[in-house]
Structure formats: structure tokens, C-alpha cells
Amino acid sequence: MVTPAPAVLDSFRLCRAMNALHAMMREMLAGSGLEIRQLKNELVISNPDNPDKGRIYINYITGEVSWKRPVWGLPRVPQRIRAGARSRSGY
Numbered sequence: 097m098v099t100p101a102p103a104v105l106d107s108f109r110l111c112r113a114m115n116a117l118h119a120m121m122r123e124m125l126a127g128s129g130l131e132i133r134q135l136k137n138e139l140v141i142s143n144p145d146n147p148d149k150g151r152i153y154i155n156y157i158t159g160e161v162s163w164k165r166p167v168w169g170l171p172r173v174p175q176r177i178r179a180g181a182r183s184r185s186g187y
Contacts, residue, residue, distance in 0.1 A: 114139075114156050121154075 117139055121132055125141070133140045142151040150165025 110156065117154065117156065 114134065118132065118134055121139060121141065125132065129143065129145060131142050131144050133142075137156060139154040139156065140151050141154075143149050148166065148168070150163055153162045153164065154160075155162075
């Protein structure tokens with residue numbers, strides 16, 4: 097019997113871990129209306145009814161969890177002051 101290379105075994109373990117995490121999150125969030133997507137390197141949880149709340153990303157390899165949300169209505173950045181000119185406030 098030929099044993100697979102360690103890299104192949106690691107990819108199988110990673111695939112099993114990804115599927116287990118996805119199944120666990122699907123079970124935990126059942127009925128909540130949240131959307132769970134599997135990406136290449138992470139699992140993404142979002143609320144399709146309220147995208148302003150952002151998304152939660154869970155990294156498969158490191159287990160790191162991050163939350164990213166859009167920011168709307170950023171304040172305008174003042175235009176550059178021409179060289180040599182000063183504003184009324186003196187800056």
C-alpha cells in the first residue's frame with residue numbers, strides 16, 4: 097500500500113476542517129437569516145437584510161476572526177492649500 101504525501105494529507109485535513117466549521121456554523125445560525133459562504137481561505141457570515149452591519153470572516157488556517165463593515169458618508173477631505181497660501185485659521 098502506498099501512503100499519500102504529507103501535503104496531500106494536510107489538504108484532506110484542511111478540507112475536513114473547513115467542512116466541519118461550515119456545518120457547525122450552519123447549525124448554530126439556523127433560522128437566524130444570516131448567510132454563510134465558504135471562500136478559499138475563510139468562512140464569511142453576513143446579514144443579507146442589513147449589509148451595513150458588515151461581515152464576519154473566519155480564517156480556516158489560523159482561526160482568526162475579523163469583522164469588516166462598510167463606512168458610508170466619510171467627511172470630505174479639504175483640498176490642498178496652494179503652496180505659499182495660508183488659510184484663515186493660519187495653518
